[in-house]
Amino acid sequence: MSAVANQEIKLIARASEGRQNFWSLTLPELEQVMDGWGQPTYRARQVFQWAYKELAEDFADMGNLPRELRERLAETYSLVNLRAERDLISKDRQTYKALLALPDGQTIEAVLMLYEARATVCVSSQVGCAIGCPFCASGQMGLQRNLNAGEIVEQVIYFSRFLRRWHAGTAGELGSGITVPAEIQNVTNLVFMGMGEPLANYNNLWRAIRNLNAAHGLAMGARRMTVSTSGLVPRIEQFAREPEEVNLAISLHAANDELRDQMVPINKKWPVARLMEAASTYIATTNRRLSYEWALIQGVNDAPERAEELAIAIKGQLCHVNVIPLNPVSNTPFHRSSRQHIHDFQAVLTAHGIPNTVRIEKGVDIQAACGQLKAEQQGLTTVTED
Ligand code: SF4
CATH class of the missing domain: 1.10.150.530 (DNA polymerase; domain 1)
Known part of the structure; x- marks a missing residue:
């Protein structure tokens, strides 16, 4: 530093x-x-x-x-508790990642991703993460602490202020590196997919969501927010009963226990069958479509057999699968799948009638996957590009 x-x-x-x-x-x-x-x-x-x-x-x-x-x-x-310690803009001028310093000297990451008419912010919910997924930079740090609700809200305010300054022509050198479409005046969507397991910081998460959602707050529609979890089953069931229609995504990554125990270690506590029960409860209670996230990793979970297992596990659910070719982190043995493997994996899901999308993560050149920038700052990783 x-x-x-x-x-x-x-x-x-x-x-x-x-x-x-x-x-x-x-x-x-x-x-x-x-x-x-x-x-x-x-x-x-x-x-x-x-x-x-x-x-x-x-x-x-x-x-x-x-x-x-x-x-x-x-x-x-x-009113100002976060300060950007590092700012990175992607080469395509559409992704802005900030390493934000908190008053106690800890740092978190937040990312603004611009699409045609959308400005999505990827929000962190904890400093580090206790879940310990081996392919994730945040997982290598362990949990430092929960963010309070204000620190969650303020990440969104940070980018709202940036967009306001950009349109006013006062965003300085940083502003000149990014292109904001005219129709995007403010943050439009949120994904709680940054550092941390949001459902492990449940009360602060919901306090933040309610301030962001309230008409007297940022007035962001609940349906424009997505919370991602590694599979904290009791919290998923609680989440289903919340009155706000916030979307839920489950980071599944494997549909058999042997593999998922290694990839998402919380699986040892709540294995796949129990997680699928909670997923069905969520869908039945909310009547909303559930998303599954699948980070596709070469030679680990990208074989057609793994796609078959996934298709069988979720068949009949009101759901959608986001296949995300891994944003690789060095000092880990994990690499992004080849185009052919991505295609074959997707073909199996499609053959089973399971709605799916391949999502190429934005900002690969600026370490946009969760925790990578902070991990690099701490000397835990260096970031590679495939
Ligand atoms: S992938 Fe998510 S749940 Fe797993 S260690 Fe990283 S931040 Fe935590």
């Missing part, structure tokens, strides 16, 4: 010292605070308006609030 970056982290730490992350707050909580401070409760809505709609970075800018209230808010809460 450079001396400048170190200095910046210290500055954020000092700036938010003793103050709470504003983005963790719900509107009713801020209304209670206003009440306790002898303020009319409508002040809370005004603050939310400034924070989520105007993307204010400083309470001092909230011009329709009394000065004393602005000062008290600034003493109590912080």
Whole structure:
């Protein structure tokens, strides 16, 4: 880490010292605070308006609030708790990955991916990850800590602010490296597929989702959000009962226990048959289509027999399979499958009538798979391109 970056982290730490992350707050909580401070409760809505709609970075800018209230808010809460330590833009100018420093000096990754009319942010939910999938850079770090709800929300705010600055022509050198289609004014979609297992940080995840979804928050439709899990069965069943229609994806990667025990070690606790029960419960409870993610790894899970196993395991489910040729991480023995293997794997699923897509990950040239940039920073990996 450079001396400048170190200095910046210290500055954020000092700036938010003793103050709470504003983005963790719900509107009713801020209304209670206003009440306790002898303020009319409508002040809370005004603050939310400034924070989520105007993307204010400083309470001092909230011009329709009394000065004393602005000062008290600034003493109590912080609107900026993340600072980009590294920014990377892909060669195709459509993917922007940020290594974001938290006030305690930990770092997480978040990625903005631009499509024709969509701006999707890939959000981290934990620092590191306890699940330990051997092909994943985050899995090699172990779990450092959960993110609080504010740190999850603020990753989206970070990119919302960036898009706002880009359209205003004030995004500087970084802005000149990326091309934002005119119709994309804000973040449109979220995938909770960054560092960490989101369902292992369940309460903070949902607090964040609700602030992002609320009309007084970022007003992002629940159906535009997808949470990805490695297979925490009790949490999948709980997720199915949540009222918001957030999409769920299961990172399956193998449909037999022997292989999945190695690839996604949580499988030893909740094996494939139990996971399939939870998946069926989710579909029956929500009547929503479930996604399966399958990172296709050469010689590991890309044989037609593995596709057959998958097809049999999920047959009859309202589901879709995303086949994702691996974004390879060095210092691991895993490589991306060949085009022929990708094609053959997909052909088996199609023959079984299972809807599927091959998704080539964006931003391969900037280490966009989860945890790769942080792992590289920590000297755990270097990133390779096939
Ligand atoms: S793939 Fe997901 S669940 Fe597995 S170690 Fe990486 S972040 Fe954790």
